[in-house]
Amino acid sequence: DSSLKSFAQLKNKHIGIATQSYYVNDSQYASVLNHEFDIITPEYQMKMGQVQPQKGVFNFDEADKLVSFATKNNLLIRGHALIWHQSLPDWVVNGTFTKEQWINIMKDHITQTVSHFKGKIYAWDVVNEAFWQNGAYRPTVWYDNIGPEYIELAFKFAHDADPNAKLFYNDFDTEVTNDRSNAIYKMVTALKAKGVPIDGIGFQTHLTINGVNYAEMKKNFQRFADLGLDTDITELDIVTHTFSGTQEEKLQAQAEVYSNIFDIALNLPSVKSIVFWGMKDGQSWLNKYTGFAEYPLLFDNSYDKKPAYKAILQKL
Numbered sequence: 001d002s003s004l005k006s007f008a009q010l011k012n013k014h015i016g017i018a019t020q021s022y023y024v025n026d027s028q029y030a031s032v033l034n035h036e037f038d039i040i041t042p043e044y045q046m047k048m049g050q051v052q053p054q055k056g057v058f059n060f061d062e063a064d065k066l067v068s069f070a071t072k073n074n075l076l077i078r079g080h081a082l083i084w085h086q087s088l089p090d091w092v093v094n095g096t097f098t099k100e101q102w103i104n105i106m107k108d109h110i111t112q113t114v115s116h117f118k119g120k121i122y123a124w125d126v127v128n129e130a131f132w133q134n135g136a137y138r139p140t141v142w143y144d145n146i147g148p149e150y151i152e153l154a155f156k157f158a159h160d161a162d163p164n165a166k167l168f169y170n171d172f173d174t175e176v177t178n179d180r181s182n183a184i185y186k187m188v189t190a191l192k193a194k195g196v197p198i199d200g201i202g203f204q205t206h207l208t209i210n211g212v213n214y215a216e217m218k219k220n221f222q223r224f225a226d227l228g229l230d231t232d233i234t235e236l237d238i239v240t241h242t243f244s245g246t247q248e249e250k251l252q253a254q255a256e257v258y259s260n261i262f263d264i265a266l267n268l269p270s271v272k273s274i275v276f277w278g279m280k281d282g283q284s285w286l287n288k289y290t291g292f293a294e295y296p297l298l299f300d301n302s303y304d305k306k307p308a309y310k311a312i313l314q315k316l
């Protein structure tokens with residue numbers, strides 16, 4: 001019987017969700033996940049604050065549970081995220097080290113984490129959200145202490161630890177051409193010219209109910225594809241509380257946005273995977289993030305398929 005993944009696979013796409021080890025203990029959740037999707041991203045259980053709570057002390061227990069669930073069920077895994085300015089352990093946030101030591105901290109974190117999961121990760125988000133909206137480097141613990149070369153170092157360390165995993169730079173509000181996507185384009189062009197091992201750009205694609213300019217999105221993805229990069233959609237969801245109509249109209253408007261996004265994604269060979277940032281509306285990070293009741297995803301809290309699901313199935 002039909003499922004998102006069965007149709008996506010016919011178009012050479014992987015389709016998936018962000019999830020957490022304790023979600024998959026729910027047998028209904030697990031069966032919907034396995035039926036519909038073929039790739040997962042740990043929503044936060046591979047982030048630095050989780051895996052290296054103290055300097056040199058690694059804890060992969062929760063991430064391992066997810067990885068073994070995925071392996072057992074033939075799901076691919078996007079590793080997320082090695083180097084980010086959020087979800088850091090206190091010892092990093094409050095740490096005072098020399099530049100040399102910061103490079104070693106980064107190297108050790110990447111090497112240990114990537115080696116631990118070696119051979120099991122389809123793609124790693126190596127660096128997440130390194131730019132501001134205006135295209136300047138975001139001042140982070142990594143940028144401030146190492147300088148902009150932290151990015152290429154991170155990719156080299158990751159590649160050394162698992163040469164077969166695809167390596168991605170991942171960011172948000174980059175779907176269309178703007179100062180941030182231009183900065184990323186410039187950076188990745190330079191990295192490629194230097195031979196830095198980078199395979200793709202992750203477009204988080206956290207959208208609003210207004211969607212984006214789809215013609216611009218297509219052009220923007222294409223210019224990255226033209227560099228020989230994968231252009232995956234990594235954290236897809238839609239903020240809905242700003243819509244001022246009935247609930248039915250809201251869900252319909254959302255379905256149309258998703259339908260337009262899939263129109264673009266399915267027609268670009270460089271989009272190899274499309275990952276939603278969660279399965280059920282009630283579990284979405286957006287409820288906390290915006291402070292409103294949000295309906296961002298494909299399933300309601302009873303695992304019923306929303307109009308968005310049906311619109312996507314139609315496209316596939």
Ligand code: XIL
Nearest residue numbers: 043044080081087128172204235285
């Ligand atoms: C969010 C998770 O959804 C939350 O559960 C967590 O507390 C914070 O991070 N961009 C990213 C993701 O790259 O890692 C973020 O995920 C959402 C925004």
